[in-house]
Amino acid sequence: MKTIIDAALAMLRPHMTISLGGGSNVSKLAQEIATVHNLPLTICTPSELTKLKCEQLGLSVSPLSQITSVDFAFDGCDSADYQLNLLKSNGGIHTLEKIYAQTATEYIILTPFSRIKPQLDHRVPLTLEVLADAVSQVLQLTSHLGLKAQQRKDQTVASFARTPNGNRLIDCYAVSWQNIENLNFELRQFNGVVGTSYFSNTATAIITTLDNKEVKLIRKGDLK
Structure with a gap:
């Protein structure tokens, strides 16, 4: 087959x-x-x-x-x-x-x-790659945008997860991703956000x- x-x-x-x-x-x-x-x-x-x-x-x-x-x-x-x-x-x-x-x-x-699916699965987070110095500010922004967000923890060591570039990851959740285009635009424009997982x-x-x-x-x- x-x-x-x-x-x-x-x-x-x-x-x-x-x-x-x-x-x-x-x-x-x-x-x-x-x-x-x-x-x-x-x-x-x-x-x-x-x-x-x-x-x-x-x-x-x-x-x-x-x-x-x-x-x-x-x-x-x-x-x-x-x-x-x-x-x-x-x-x-x-x-x-x-x-x-x-x-x-x-x-x-x-x-x-x-x-x-017709719309992106809301159970999958919109993940941000963020400079370490900007994490607290980005978390404030996500709260202002109505998102539930948390910094990702490493699953193997007692530390926060880091990307190959050495940056942090913030996972953002919403009730629906119907407005993901606008949310993604707002987040990408913020200083300290290197990239997002929305393609x-x-x-x-x-x-x-x-x-x-x-x-x-x-x-x-x-x-x-």
């Missing part, structure tokens, strides 16, 4: 340049790429864990500074709406993922169909598995 990973792999051609983001589906795609012979690719990644996975599989990873363009950037998401807007919050590397996405001709999301008009396609097990590539306008 064809899978999301099979569909992504079928898009690749020799000598393409691809970016592999974070998440379990991207990790599975890396595993499949490593098994294919005669498919030379240039690979880059915004994820330290994906870089390690690729190296363990014998796949060479190039720094983005050596790459001028990317054919396909593959990534996962925590929530997507019918307009292909995304929340990519749990991994905490959204700022780097946006940099790689903007380099790509196609930014393709690999995700279960259960994560695609608006960034994804060009989603590869998913429908309820009937059919693998489908969805583009903007396909879902009503």
